[in-house]
C-alpha cells in the first residue's frame with residue numbers, strides 16, 4: 459500500500475533505473491541530472507555528438523551518481539530497440555522512462571513540406587510511442603518490486619503547452635504534442651491495471667536551445683513575458699523537479715495527468731486586462 463510507504467524525500471528514486479531521451483541538452487539534461495540526484499541510475503540518450511552525452515554522464519558521475527550514454531534516433535524502431543536492450547543489460551532493468559526528445563521544423567502552413575511534417579511527427583510522437591512500448595515491455599516482464607517502487611514502471615511524456623494552445627506557423631509541432639496528450643492518456647488508461655503510471659509534463663517557455671530566438675534578445679524576451687503571468691522565463695530545472703516527483707512514489711495515485719509547468723501561460727493572460 460503506497461499510503462503506508464515511508465519516503466526518503468532526498469533520494470525518492472533510490473535503486474531505480476531511468477532512461478531519458480534527448481538528454482544531452484536542455485530539459486532532458488536537467489531531468490537526467492535531477493533523476494540521478496534523486497538516486498536513480500540514468501541512461502542518457504543522444505542522437506548525435508556523443509561528446510555532449512558524455513559530458514552529462516561525467517557531470518552525474520562527478521556528483522556521485524550512476525549514468526551511461528546510449529545512442530538512438532527515437533524515430534527509428536530498430537535503434538530504439540537496440541538502445542533499450544543496451545540500457546537494460548547495463549542496469550538490469552528499467553523503472554522510469556522520460557520521453558523527452560523533440561524538435562521543431564517551423565514553416566508557414568502553405569509552405570510546410572511533407573518532410574517537415576513527417577520529421578516532427580516522427581520524433582515528437584512516433585518516437586514517444588516507440589520508446590514507451592519498449593519501456594512497457596520491460597515493466598511488464600519484471601512486474602512490481604515493492605522494495606523499489608509501488609509501480610511496475612513510470613513514463614513521463616514531455617508535452618508542451620501546445621498540446622492545448624494552437625500554434626500557427628508550427629502546426630506540425632502543435633499536432634505532435636496534441637497527439638502526445640492522447641497517447642499519454644490512452645496508455646495511462648490501458649496500463650493502470652498493470653501498475654504502470656503514465657503522465658505528461660507540459661512546459662511553457664523554458665530557456666533552452668530549442669527556442670533560443672524567443673529569449674536571446676531583450677525585445678524577444680519582453681514579447682515573450684507578455685504571455686507569462688509569472689513574468690519570468692522557465693528554467694530546465696523547473697521541469698526536472700516536476701519529473702522527479704512524477705517518477706517517484708510521492709505521486710503514486712497520479713496517472714493520466716498533464717502537469718502544466720508554465721508560469722501561467724495557459725491561463726489566457728490576455729484576459730487579465732481584456733475580455
Ligand code: NAD
Pocket residue numbers: 479480481482483484485486503504505506530531532533558559560561581616617618619660661662663664665666667668669
Ligand atoms: P533541446 O533542443 O535542448 O532538446 C531536445 C533534445 O532532443 C536534444 O538533445 C536533441 O538532440 C534531441 N533529439 C532531437 N531529435 C532526436 C531524435 N531523433 N532522437 C533522439 N533525440 C533527439 O530543447 P528542449 O527545450 O530541452 O526540448 C526538450 C523537450 O521539451 C522537447 O520535447 C520539447 O518539445 C519540449 N518542450 C520544450 C519547451 C521549451 O520552451 N524549451 C516548451 C515545451 C516543450
